[in-house]
Amino acid sequence: MNQPVRKNAAPVILPEKQSSFGTHSLWNRTAYGILYLFLAIVAVFQIFPIIWLFLFSLKNNQEVFNMSPFALPEHPKWENYAKVWTEGNISQYFMNSVVYTVAAVILTVVLASMVTFAITRMNWKGSKLVLGLFMVGLMIPVHSTLIPLFSTFTQFNLIDSPLSVILSYTAFNLPITIMILLGFYEALPREVEEAAVMDGASINHIFFKITLPMTSPVIATAAIINMIYNWNEFVFVNTFISSDSYKTLTVGIQNFIGQYTTDWGAIGATLVISILPILIAFFILSNRIVEGIASGSVKG
Amino acid sequence: MDKVMSNKKVIALYIAPALFLVLALIYVPIVQTGYFGMTKWNGVGAKEFIGLENYMALIKDEMFWKTAYHSLMLAVFSVISLIGYLFISIILAGKIKGADLLRKIYLIPMLLASVAIAQLWLKIYHPSNGILNTILVSLGVENPPSWLAEPGLALYAIIVPIIWQYAGFYILIYYAALKNIPESLLEAARIDGATPWQIALKIKLPLIMNVIKVTIVLAVVGSLKYFDLIYVMTDGGPNGSSEVMASYMYHRAFKEFDFGYGSAIGFFLLVICLVVTWIIRKFTAADENVY
Numbered sequence: 001m002n003q004p005v006r007k008n009a010a011p012v013i014l015p016e017k018q019s020s021f022g023t024h025s026l027w028n029r030t031a032y033g034i035l036y037l038f039l040a041i042v043a044v045f046q047i048f049p050i051i052w053l054f055l056f057s058l059k060n061n062q063e064v065f066n067m068s069p070f071a072l073p074e075h076p077k078w079e080n081y082a083k084v085w086t087e088g089n090i091s092q093y094f095m096n097s098v099v100y101t102v103a104a105v106i107l108t109v110v111l112a113s114m115v116t117f118a119i120t121r122m123n124w125k126g127s128k129l130v131l132g133l134f135m136v137g138l139m140i141p142v143h144s145t146l147i148p149l150f151s152t153f154t155q156f157n158l159i160d161s162p163l164s165v166i167l168s169y170t171a172f173n174l175p176i177t178i179m180i181l182l183g184f185y186e187a188l189p190r191e192v193e194e195a196a197v198m199d200g201a202s203i204n205h206i207f208f209k210i211t212l213p214m215t216s217p218v219i220a221t222a223a224i225i226n227m228i229y230n231w232n233e234f235v236f237v238n239t240f241i242s243s244d245s246y247k248t249l250t251v252g253i254q255n256f257i258g259q260y261t262t263d264w265g266a267i268g269a270t271l272v273i274s275i276l277p278i279l280i281a282f283f284i285l286s287n288r289i290v291e292g293i294a295s296g297s298v299k300g
Numbered sequence: 301m302d303k304v305m306s307n308k309k310v311i312a313l314y315i316a317p318a319l320f321l322v323l324a325l326i327y328v329p330i331v332q333t334g335y336f337g338m339t340k341w342n343g344v345g346a347k348e349f350i351g352l353e354n355y356m357a358l359i360k361d362e363m364f365w366k367t368a369y370h371s372l373m374l375a376v377f378s379v380i381s382l383i384g385y386l387f388i389s390i391i392l393a394g395k396i397k398g399a400d401l402l403r404k405i406y407l408i409p410m411l412l413a414s415v416a417i418a419q420l421w422l423k424i425y426h427p428s429n430g431i432l433n434t435i436l437v438s439l440g441v442e443n444p445p446s447w448l449a450e451p452g453l454a455l456y457a458i459i460v461p462i463i464w465q466y467a468g469f470y471i472l473i474y475y476a477a478l479k480n481i482p483e484s485l486l487e488a489a490r491i492d493g494a495t496p497w498q499i500a501l502k503i504k505l506p507l508i509m510n511v512i513k514v515t516i517v518l519a520v521v522g523s524l525k526y527f528d529l530i531y532v533m534t535d536g537g538p539n540g541s542s543e544v545m546a547s548y549m550y551h552r553a554f555k556e557f558d559f560g561y562g563s564a565i566g567f568f569l570l571v572i573c574l575v576v577t578w579i580i581r582k583f584t585a586a587d588e589n590v591y
Contacts, residue, residue: 035391042388043405046467050408052431053420069431111318118314123306130315137326139577141525143546144570147553147563148332149325151343171325174318203310232413234528239554250415254532257419264423271419275412282411286404289411293469294476297518 050275057081057268064264080269084256089244090270093252100162100237100248101230104169105223111170112177112222113215117207120185121193137175142235150239164240165248169230176229177222180296184218224285225292228278249274330570337564342557354564363540364565367548368572370455374462374544375523381463382470382519386512389474390500403475407468414465414528421461422448422533451541454534458542462529466522470515477511478504513584520580521573545569 056064058076067073084090115134119127149168150159158164192214196206212219234250241247244255253270260266282289337354339347358364388406392399409417424430427446436444447457481504489499505512527546530536536543536551543551549569553562 039402043402046406046409049420049424065429069434114314115318118311122311124311137322140326140330141569141573143525143549144333144566145326145329147336147559147566148329168325171321174322197304203304228411234415250413271416275416278411290472293472297473
């Protein structure tokens with residue numbers, strides 16, 4: 001809004017500004033260069049360990065121990081990947097991670113959407129209280145619930161069952177998911193929904209056929225954030241699951257690495273397999289991830 | 301309109317499944333934790349009610365206070381590192397080309413599983429073949445330490461990857477807040493002859509103070525309940541030198557089968573997290589009038 005004013009003023013200020021830039025330009029450029037270098041060093045520090053991981057996942061022990069850590073392997077040992085995928089249970093762990101992640105993401109996003117819809121669109125006493133209950137859930141440390149959850153799941157025969165993990169993921173991700181959805185719902189115009197009410201549509205029709213499709217951008221954001229959390233989750237699976245056939249990658253690679261402590265290539269390949277889905281998702285959806293993390297963290 | 305949108309049955313139907321899950325899997329368990337903490341229990345047999353015995357023992361448990369101190373150190377270093385993150389964000393939010401790409405690169409470690417990060421840093425710290433000691437040796441250091449195996453170093457060696465892991469997260473938050481400052485405000489200061497340094501300290505920082513407070517809460521509470529990386533990298537060792545509250549609770553319950561005592565630690569952890577959140581919020585809410 002101030003733009004036009006500044007545009008008018010520009011011709012007056014400009015000559016003066018240019019002259020001051022002239023005398024300082026060398027200093028400015030040096031300062032800019034130093035800041036840039038600093039940011040680049042931070043970037044290298046952030047990314048280098050992961051690159052090093054890729055490098056040693058393609059080497060054998062001899063190359064890891066005798067070559068410079070920065071050197072590329074002479075012949076990339078892709079067989080490291082083939083080996084860990086077939087030996088051990090890595091492929092099984094991978095599939096379990098996929099199934100738990102997808103099931104919990106769908107359940108969480110649908111349930112959170114229903115709650116957010118009821119809170120922002122429907123009129124009822126106690127909606128503030130219920131919202132507060134969900135939001136306080138964000139502050140509860142997982143470890144304070146772990147022993148009772150373990151005991152309850154044991155009682156209901158859900159221990160060592162995928163259901164215990166999927167339900168826990170859902171319950172603990174509902175608060176942050178509702179928080180991400182809430183901002184979008186509040187900013188979304190209600191005209192379309194109000195018109196549908198006038199036309200005599202049922203609430204289910206409005207929710208499933210109108211609101212859900214309209215909120216698809218924020219659903220995508222919430223889903224990707226949930227996917228990252230679930231894929232990386234460790235403590236629930238480590239506590240509730242004991243059978244190898246139900247373990248996820250995060251817990252499975254622990255066992256696997258325990259057996260292969262001396263084979264760096266195999267360990268590297270296992271770790272790369274476990275982080276690759278997230279990295280791929282990040283390259284495709286980085287903007288949504290950035291947006292989701294921002295909206296899920298500060299507003300609370 | 302009002303009638304359809306106030307349909308009690310539908311409201312209940314939409315709220316109930318999610319509310320049930322959160323109540324059953326978050327709220328009921330925290331009450332249970334408090335109660336289990338008053339029992340002697342091995343996890344499978346009957347619980348024997350012993351009143352406040354576990355909680356009294358906890359207060360006298362030197363090991364517990366040691367782990368609480370380690371958690372506190374983690375919180376202190378996390379909050380100190382916020383200053384660094386803030387500094388990077390202020391530079392990044394200036395007119396830097398490629399800022400968007402840079403902040404995405406910074407974010408990558410935070411997206412990866414703590415377990416994978418822990419395994420990777422185990423390799424980085426590996427005494428003979430890890431990249432850290434390889435570099436140190438090539439720089440002429442003769443006997444580089446075996447980081448995670450040294451009681452005096454293990455905790456600090458773990459703090460480094462934690463700071464590395466969360467850098468992108470806080471930079472993202474600060475960057476977004478800094479970019480929200482109206483350009484007209486900064487322009488006015490520039491015309492008045494303020495230096496970039498003055499603008500950062502006197503204008504930008506006060507304007508994003510609320511966000512900074514939220515990040516302090518996140519960093520402190522996140523540190524107090526931190527678990528994954530430590531569990532995988534040192535399992536609290538050597539000799540308890542890197543044990544934190546959450547890992548201590550896990551050990552007592554799931555390794556030593558002292559579920560009553562483990563619950564008492566879990567409940568204490570909950571109380572500490574809630575109290576700290578409340579204190580920081582209250583203390584910073586009073587501050588708001590200043591700006």
